[in-house]
Amino acid sequence: xxxxxxxxxxxxxxxxxxxxxxxxxxxxxxxxxxxxxxxxxxxxxxxxxxxxxxxxxxxxxxxxxxxxxxxxxxxxxxxxxxxxxxxxxxxxxxxxxxxxxxxxxxxxxxxxxxxxxxxxxxxxxxxxxxxxxxxxxxxxxxxxxxxxxxxxxxxxxxxxxxxxxxxxxxxxxxxxxxxxxxxxxxxxxxxxxxxxxxxxxxxxxxxxxxxxxxxxxxxxxxxxxxxxxxxxxxxxxxxxxxxxxxxxxxxxxxxxxxxxxxxxxxxxxxxxxxxxxxxxxxxxxxxxxxxxxxxxxxxxxxxxxxxxxxxxxxxxxxxxxxxxxxxxxxxxxxxxxxxxxxxxxxxxxxxxxxxxxxxxxxxxxxxxxxxxxxxxxxxxxxxxxxxxxxxxxxxxxxxxxxxxxxxxxxxxxxxxxxxxxxxxxxxxxxxxxxxxxxxxxxxxxxxxxxxxxxxxxxxxxxxxxxxxxxxxxxxxxxxxxxxxxxxxxxxxxxxxxxxxxxxxxxxxxxxxxx
Amino acid sequence: xxxxxxxxxxxxxxxxxxxxxxxxxxxxxxxxxxxxxxxxxxxxxxxxxxxxxxxxxxxxxxxxxxxxxxxxxxxxxxxxxxxxxxxxxxxxxxxxxxxxxxxxxxxxxxxxxxxxxxxxxxxxxxxxxxxxxxxxxxxxxxxxxxxxxxxxxxxxxxxxxxxxxxxxxxxxxxxxxxxxxxxxxxxxxxxxxxxxxxxxxxxxxxxxxxxxxxxxxxxxxxxxxxxxxxxxxxxxxxxxxxxxxxxxxxxxxxxxxxxxxxxxxxxxxxxxxxxxxxxxxxxxxxxxxxxxxxxxxxxxxxxxxxxxxxxxxxxxxxxxxxxxxxxxxxxxxxxxxxxxxxxxxxxxxxxxxxxxxxxxxxxxxx
Numbered sequence: 001x002x003x004x005x006x007x008x009x010x011x012x013x014x015x016x017x018x019x020x021x022x023x024x025x026x027x028x029x030x031x032x033x034x035x036x037x038x039x040x041x042x043x044x045x046x047x048x049x050x051x052x053x054x055x056x057x058x059x060x061x062x063x064x065x066x067x068x069x070x071x072x073x074x075x076x077x078x079x080x081x082x083x084x085x086x087x088x089x090x091x092x093x094x095x096x097x098x099x100x101x102x103x104x105x106x107x108x109x110x111x112x113x114x115x116x117x118x119x120x121x122x123x124x125x126x127x128x129x130x131x132x133x134x135x136x137x138x139x140x141x142x143x144x145x146x147x148x149x150x151x152x153x154x155x156x157x158x159x160x161x162x163x164x165x166x167x168x169x170x171x172x173x174x175x176x177x178x179x180x181x182x183x184x185x186x187x188x189x190x191x192x193x194x195x196x197x198x199x200x201x202x203x204x205x206x207x208x209x210x211x212x213x214x215x216x217x218x219x220x221x222x223x224x225x226x227x228x229x230x231x232x233x234x235x236x237x238x239x240x241x242x243x244x245x246x247x248x249x250x251x252x253x254x255x256x257x258x259x260x261x262x263x264x265x266x267x268x269x270x271x272x273x274x275x276x277x278x279x280x281x282x283x284x285x286x287x288x289x290x291x292x293x294x295x296x297x298x299x300x301x302x303x304x305x306x307x308x309x310x311x312x313x314x315x316x317x318x319x320x321x322x323x324x325x326x327x328x329x330x331x332x333x334x335x336x337x338x339x340x341x342x343x344x345x346x347x348x349x350x351x352x353x354x355x356x357x358x359x360x361x362x363x364x365x366x367x368x369x370x371x372x373x374x375x376x377x378x379x380x381x382x383x384x385x386x387x388x389x390x391x392x393x394x395x396x397x398x399x400x401x402x403x404x405x406x407x408x409x410x411x412x413x414x415x416x417x418x419x420x421x422x423x424x425x426x427x428x429x430x431x432x433x434x435x436x437x438x439x440x441x442x443x444x445x446x447x448x449x450x451x452x453x454x455x456x457x458x459x460x461x462x463x464x465x466x467x468x469x470x471x472x473x474x475x476x477x478x479x480x481x482x483x484x485x486x487x488x489x490x491x492x493x494x495x496x497x498x499x500x501x502x503x504x505x506x507x508x509x510x511x512x513x514x
Numbered sequence: 515x516x517x518x519x520x521x522x523x524x525x526x527x528x529x530x531x532x533x534x535x536x537x538x539x540x541x542x543x544x545x546x547x548x549x550x551x552x553x554x555x556x557x558x559x560x561x562x563x564x565x566x567x568x569x570x571x572x573x574x575x576x577x578x579x580x581x582x583x584x585x586x587x588x589x590x591x592x593x594x595x596x597x598x599x600x601x602x603x604x605x606x607x608x609x610x611x612x613x614x615x616x617x618x619x620x621x622x623x624x625x626x627x628x629x630x631x632x633x634x635x636x637x638x639x640x641x642x643x644x645x646x647x648x649x650x651x652x653x654x655x656x657x658x659x660x661x662x663x664x665x666x667x668x669x670x671x672x673x674x675x676x677x678x679x680x681x682x683x684x685x686x687x688x689x690x691x692x693x694x695x696x697x698x699x700x701x702x703x704x705x706x707x708x709x710x711x712x713x714x715x716x717x718x719x720x721x722x723x724x725x726x727x728x729x730x731x732x733x734x735x736x737x738x739x740x741x742x743x744x745x746x747x748x749x750x751x752x753x754x755x756x757x758x759x760x761x762x763x764x765x766x767x768x769x770x771x772x773x774x775x776x777x778x779x780x781x782x783x784x785x786x787x788x789x790x791x792x793x794x795x796x797x798x799x800x801x802x803x804x805x806x807x808x809x810x811x812x813x814x815x816x817x818x819x820x821x822x823x824x825x826x827x828x829x830x831x832x833x834x835x836x837x838x839x840x841x842x843x844x845x846x847x848x849x850x851x852x853x854x855x856x857x858x859x860x861x862x863x864x865x866x867x868x869x870x871x872x873x874x875x876x877x878x879x880x
Binding site: 476 | 619623624627631632635636639642643646647649650651653654656657658660772773775776777779782783786787790
């Protein structure tokens with residue numbers, strides 16, 4: 001039955017296509033009316049298209065027509081720089097009438113970007129991008145006049161990563177504005193921009209950006225190769241590409257970085273990485289990504305090195321503890337009670353009196369509830385947010401303990417875990433996965449299970465590579481210059497060299513000559 | 515596929531971790547009783563020539579593993595037979611190590627958990643590690659091993675109040691014979707077990723690395739092992755020789771300010787990690803041997819099967835813990851002697867002769 005349905009649909013489609021008269025050849029002809037009919041056919045059922053024909057006062061044979069899409073063009077440019085000059089100028093004077101189109105382009109139309117074009121596909125796509133098409137009677141060519149109007153969000157500080165010290169600008173959704181923001185940071189001709197169009201229906205503009213004499217060998221080629229293999233119909237955010245070019249497809253770990261800040265992207269380019277701008281997305285991708293970058297913040301480089309090293313150590317500790325604390329707690333209270341000092345053990349077990357559920361189950365449930373609260377607080381409109389606070393603190397915290405559904409230590413552990421995982425918002429996804437995995441093996445096999453699980457996680461991390469660079473590079477080094485910018489941030493006067501592998505093309509960051 | 519490489523630092527840690535293996539738990543020189551430290555030192559000195567031979571082999575054939583070397587030196591058929599012996603040796607060793615660990619867990623930590631569960635947990639982690647390859651494994655060691663060393667050091671410091679130096683006396687009470695017996699045990703288990711590591715030394719970065727790694731690896735491993743077993747003697751006295759897991763008991767006596775107490779889980783962590791390293795390396799070498807014997811393209815295709823078989827072998831290999839200690843100290847040194855000493859020496863002599871010949875021939879050819 002369904003088969004028939006589909007068949008019928010197909011048949012109907014065919015019929016419809018047959019009924020419409022297709023202009024025989026899709027190319028411009030000399031007759032203006034035929035050309036207008038052609039574009040009317042191309043943009044049929046599209047009522048945003050505006051076709052305006054007019055004529056020069058003096059030169060009667062100068063029959064013109066402009067075609068554009070309402071809302072996509074700057075009407076001021078269309079009125080004052082295209083229609084007005086062509087209407088008002090005396091075209092019979094000082095103009096060779098046998099090459100009128102060229103002459104109009106050269107002497108009449110006031111615009112910075114005018115091209116003569118005859119390819120119908122290119123014309124159509126420029127109209128869609130917001131250019132104005134100028135047709136002249138008697139010519140099988142047309143002028144494409146740049147008149148794009150892109151309404152963009154103002155440049156604001158990104159909500160996803162705030163800083164106390166440092167530039168407050170963030171990328172917005174316009175590709176060109178983003179590129180200029182980057183260009184304003186790195187004012188060298190070595191900064192290269194390579195454009196490409198991706199997404200078969202969205203035709204999204206994508207820009208690969210790198211510094212020519214710093215970019216790591218092989219990464220650029222690898223990135224282009226991976227982008228070439230993408231055959232998707234739509235790219236609405238850089239997240240699509242991020243997932244499609246990932247190194248470890250089944251892993252929760254990201255191997256492609258994303259940032260919303262021009263200073264961060266500039267710094268990464270200056271270390272030899274490659275950036276990928278996607279039109280319509282304020283998040284710029286950078287490759288290769290090292291695991292340690294997740295624990296770094298741009299502010300580390302702007303404030304005192306002792307303070308920023310301290311902050312980095314805090315981030316590391318919280319990242320580890322947000323995956324490990326629930327499992328460690330579970331193994332201590334259920335498998336290795338002997339390790340707890342007796343008074344502590346007594347108070348822990350006293351608080352578990354009368355609680356019907358095993359500790360592992362209540363930990364799982366409470367962590368799940370915390371994630372529910374987190375997700376709800378993220379999606380909920382601002383004014384309702386207060387309700388979550390009340391529900392979270394009173395109902396799920398205090399009342400649950402008083403009702404003896406969970407023990408108080410479990411609530412405390414959940415709270416610590418939650419806060420520490422929120423400190424590292426960038427990789428909260430992997431944290432949740434790893435934490436659940438560790439909790440599961442711990443509840444089966446105690447501390448040994450936890451340790452085995454931890455070994456598995458580390459093995460997995462060590463096996464990942466991001467664009468040929470080991471994901472965990474410079475994690476185990478402290479001595480050479482790779483270690484200067486890993487767990488701690490060395491003072492700027494010490495960091496004279498770029499990171500070893502990524503910046504290998506030109507290691508010198510600061511000239512040491514006096 | 516890219517050739518896997520391990521840096522010298524990681525290889526040193528791998529070496530030391532392999533040495534520590536299950537030895538850190540079982541202790542060394544059981545026969546020597548309170549002279550175990552002397553037995554350990556003699557064992558190290560005895561094993562140095564063998565380690566030099568292993569390093570020389572790896573130096574002569576850089577980028578080749580044990581089985582390639584055997585093939586090269588002993589010829590197709592004989593080489594294959596010896597390869598089979600080494601594969602079985604490595605496979606069996608891995609199973610023994612897994613059994614050691616599981617027996618420990620069963621005795622010391624979780625008496626009610628079936629022993630096969632412990633074996634499965636360790637075995638599955640090993641299978642995962644071996645499937646990922648030597649590179650990820652050695653990087654993981656590079657991250658964990660320094661931390662473990664620090665932890666061992668701290669635990670050693672914490673035991674200072676419990677050390678009783680009179681336990682060292684009487685010195686050589688039963689004469690030198692038990693000391694040499696203990697030294698021979700230590701020589702076979704663990705120091706010359708490193709012959710298995712020849713199977714992964716094909717991934718070293720430079721030709722010279724093997725000597726450096728053997729030296730520093732032996733240094734770290736020997737210092738830790740000897741200091742651990744000396745500590746056991748100092749803390750437990752005559753009891754050390756009669757316990758199955760002396761390290762565990764020695765550490766459980768630590769109590770600092772009534773807060774840091776019963777920290778034997780730290781011993782367990784060191785043990786778990788080193789045991790994991792040792793059994794993974796054994797599994798890896800066994801798989802590489804199988805690959806070489808059957809001319810497979812990738813050793814990864816047999817990892818899961820071999821690993822599961824290894825888990826099962828470890829389950830049936832001993833009936834009880836008494837048998838395990840008896841085997842480890844009484845039988846094992848003689849069982850392992852051909853693989854650890856006789857074959858390597860023969861291979862080394864043949865290799866030297868071949869190399870000399872090739873060197874002599876070279877000028878004529880040129």
